C-alpha cells in the first residue's frame with residue numbers, strides 16, 4: 001500500500017470536479033460551516049470565493065509537510081493567523097475540520113475506501129499537529 005499514490009490519485013480525482021472545478025471546496029465548506037454555529041460565526045464576514053482559493057493553495061503546503069518534512073514559512077504564517085492571539089481557532093476545531101474533509105472525499109471520490117481514508121488522514125496529520133501546536137505560541 002503506497003500512501004503517496006493513494007492520496008495523490010484521490011486528490012487528483014476530487015480537486016477539480018464540478019462545473020466550476022471547485023465542487024470539492026464548495027462541499028467541504030458547506031459541511032464545515034454547517035457543522036456548528038461557532039464555526040459559522042467565524043466565517044460570517046468572509047468572502048468564501050477567496051477563502052476557497054486560499055484553502056486550495058494552503059493544502060499544498062500541508063501535503064508538502066507530510067511528504068518532505070519541510071516546514072514552509074507560509075505554513076507558519078497561516079498557523080499564526082489562526083492562533084489564540086489572532087483568529088483564535090481552538091485546537092479541537094481542527095478535528096472537526098479533518099472530519100469534514102474526509103466526509104467530502106467519501107462523498108466525491110468514486111473509489112473511496114479505507115486505504116484512501118487513511119492516506120488522507122496521514123497526509124493532513126502533520127499539518128494539523130502543527131496548527132494545534134502553534135495555538136498558544
Ligand code: HEM
Pocket residue numbers: 039042043045046047051054055058059062078081082087089093094097127128131
Ligand atoms: C489545517 C487546517 C486549516 C487550513 C489549512 C486553513 C487555511 C486557511 C487560510 C489559508 C486562510 C486565509 C488566511 C489569509 O487570509 O491569509 C484561512 C482563514 C481562516 N480560517 Fe482557516 N484553515 C484551517 C483550519 C481552520 C479551522 C479549523 C477554522 C475554524 C473555524 C478556520 C477558520 C478560519 C477563519 C475564520 C479564517 C479567516 C476568514 C476571513 O478572512 O474572514 N480555519 N484559513
